[in-house]
Amino acid sequence: MQAMSLIDDAPTLPTRAALADRVPPPDLAIQFGGGDFLGVGLKTLKRLVADCGLTPSQRVLDVGSGAGRLAVALTGYLDGRGSYEGFDTYPFGLDWCRENLTPRFPNFTFRRADVLNRLYNPNGAVHAKDFVFPYPDADFDLVVLNSVFTHMLPEDVVGYLTQIARVLKPGGHAFITFYLLNDAARALLPASTGxxxxxHRYGAFYVENPADPEEAVGYEETFARHAIAAAGLDITSITPGSWCGRPYEGYVQDMVVARKG
Ligand SMILES: C[S@@+](CC[C@H](N)C(=O)[O-])C[C@H]1O[C@@H](n2cnc3c(N)ncnc32)[C@H](O)[C@@H]1O
Incomplete structure (x- = not known):
């Protein structure tokens, strides 16, 4: 584990160089979209510290943990008091994480969830709306979903929000990325080349490809706000990303931070 500050109030972020021996092979890129694996992981970690107050001793759940983009960044941040759990529907990234991260960082655990997703796990045994996260109530300080609800349909998102609220400790945070449709995004989209x-709109949600709806899913911002509130979480910030044609300021998807009261 990285040597970190001993004071939780002033945690030190890892450098790229410290993580350079923890990059998965390019054939796993479907789970992180290619690009700068370490750079994106570190940028996300920086936001989790700034927006959610993540400290090295906390317990983190990464839903849809992919090929370990956040996990790798966290191996340089969480200390021996902290811990990480990741689960995903797609086995190959998980296998890489289990073989390459857990032996070096035993407080990092990865599980397969055989949940149906038509893009990543088309033969999954359980519908996402019915899936019970395999953790006790109030187990985590932080739950992260990075580029996961952008591949999930409304009733599944609602089911997952209930689970997120259940496994969060009081005062814990959820960090969730979305494609949020609001007046500003709708005004920009016609000219967007991105x-x-x-x-394709279906009431409160929008898809890129009706033949494969989970390829990319967006939500009316009002729907997302109501669903998060209905789960018992209070939104503390929404940071717009560049996906709909806004100037790129480091983030593509919209980032929502919510707190369990
Ligand atoms: C675009 S990838 C993002 C992966 C990772 N969060 C990252 O930022 O690198 C989307 C991930 O969500 C996973 N996923 C899709 N539906 C899921 C579900 N219902 N539960 C858990 N993971 C899911 C996919 O298998 C895939 O690994």
Whole structure:
């Protein structure tokens, strides 16, 4: 484990160089979209510290942990008092994490959840709306979903929000990325040359590709706000990303931070 500050109030972020021996092979890129694996992980970690007050001794759940993009950054941040749990539907990134991270960082655990996702796990045994996260109530200080609800349909998102609220400790935070549709995003999208365009609307949600809806899913911001509040979480910040044609300021998806009261 990285040598970190001993004072939780002044945690030190890891450097790229410290993490350079923990990068998965390029064939796992479907789970992180290619690009700068370490750079994106470190940028996300920085936001978790700034927006959620993440300290090295806390317990983190990474839903849809992929090929370990956040986990790798956290191996340089969490200390022996902290711990990390990741679960995902897609086995290959998990296998890499289990083989390459857990032996070096035993407080990092990865589990397979055989949950249906038509893009990542089309033969999954359990519908996401019915999936009970395999952790006790009030177990985590922070729950992260980075680029996961952007691949999930409304009733599944609602079910996951209930689980997120259940496994969070009082005062704990959820950090969730979305494609949020509001007046500003709708005004920008027609001129956007980026991806996704989310041109197919179904009430409160939008998809890129009706033949494969979980390829990319966006939500009316009002729907997301209501669903988060209905789960018992209070939104503390929404930071817009560049996906709909806003200037790029380091983040593509919209970031929502919510707190369990
Ligand atoms: C675009 S990847 C992002 C991975 C990771 N969070 C990251 O930022 O690198 C989306 C991930 O969500 C996972 N996923 C999709 N549906 C899921 C579900 N219902 N429960 C858990 N993971 C899911 C996929 O298997 C995939 O690894």
């Amino acid at each position: 991806y996704p365009r989310l041109g």
